[in-house]
Amino acid sequence: METVGRSTDYPYRVEVCFMPGQYPLYAQDMGIVVVIDVLRATSAMVAAFEHGVDRIIPVSTIEEARQYIGRPGYIAAAERNGEVVDGFAFGNSPLAYVGQDLRGHTIVMTTTNGTKAINLAKGARTLVIGSFLNLSALSEWLVKQNDNILLLCSGWKDKFNLEDSVFAGAVMDRLLESGKFGVEEDSSIAAKYMYMAARDNFMSILKAAPRRRRIEQLHLLPDVKYCLTPDQSGVIPVLRDGELVRMA
């Protein structure tokens, strides 16, 4: 293992939290929180902004989202266990937003992991949304900030997951290169090594994981390929007053 920059030698820290349940242990002194749910909530959010939506309201419960079904100007989206919830036309698939003109629309979205992580971290000074789709745009913006950064993985039902961690490692790799950020936490070092093992082929994350089975059963492969393809968007969603909007 090569040495990873130590925080005392650098003005700011960038750290990785592997699952929402650990957030309180990592949140201290973190001005910026990046919420990550690569498969698929945060990928869908970036895709939706890329295709014109004005704002996304993340909600915790299906009931909250259901109130917006059929309301003009609103798209109600709900996912649980990887599937669209009964009665909804949208779940957490980013491809559902591709090829549509969504200008002037608001999405109200609830998902198994991603919107839960957003609600958990909504007290952060700045909360932004990360996915492979906006990897470079997000990393370039983060490098310019003078603040500590927490990369918050949404995980899978409170457990560790590989794709969020690999993505966190990808962001971290870019931030460490800037010479401006160091790390303190073992989880951050581990994320970087996860990224190094996967960076030549992000689809290999799935080959390694038994979840490929689940993805195939749900016919999600095109969705997943889309979610693991970097730099399709320059949009950075940011939380303002409980709603995600495009960063100006």
Added chain:
Amino acid sequence: METVGRSTDYPYRVEVCFMPGQYPLYAQDMGIVVVIDVLRATSAMVAAFEHGVDRIIPVSTIEEARQYIGRPGYIAAAERNGEVVDGFAFGNSPLAYVGQDLRGHTIVMTTTNGTKAINLAKGARTLVIGSFLNLSALSEWLVKQNDNILLLCSGWKDKFNLEDSVFAGAVMDRLLESGKFGVEEDSSIAAKYMYMAARDNFMSILKAAPRRRRIEQLHLLPDVKYCLTPDQSGVIPVLRDGELVRMA
């Protein structure tokens, strides 16, 4: 990333849980739990058995351990934040037991992370203790068992740590080679990649981690080198009626 064996193709599972707080999410159907606290509780336990102690009673509080100070035949050991607790002659240093004849003695031990993990998992059908010191002996024994195996990392104050995860990856690597075990969890795959990044030089775990600073401040380097040196012991400590004993 190469493919890691999937559980449906194999009779048994081996999984990794990164921190004690996640144990309830991973414990189901796991007949054998291996508690891991490489730096330093489980290393000290193996070292103590290797040097003759009869049994080790893991306790959760300093007060419980304190009752055994000065009692004939007992060694009271207490560690918090990496240091020996005031009033105790022993903490969690394995080197404290090296070169001593401890036959006929019982150790009563409380530590920051390791004994906490043991108490958490004490309801498991079989609970054994793992460390680099008994890596091969433990792995060879595990391969022969017909049961699901959970590798439970003690972490650092409920957070992820690198050395426990690398060790879990080392055990997993051997179990997967047997062709008898598969994995379901992303954490298990991640542990294997951690191990692959570190296996040529376990001391590199520390170079990568900012904790080297803490280790140097506490003058723990000889201790740490000892803890990261594999296969110094053939002992497998096992929990019986709340006490750790040498497996017959």
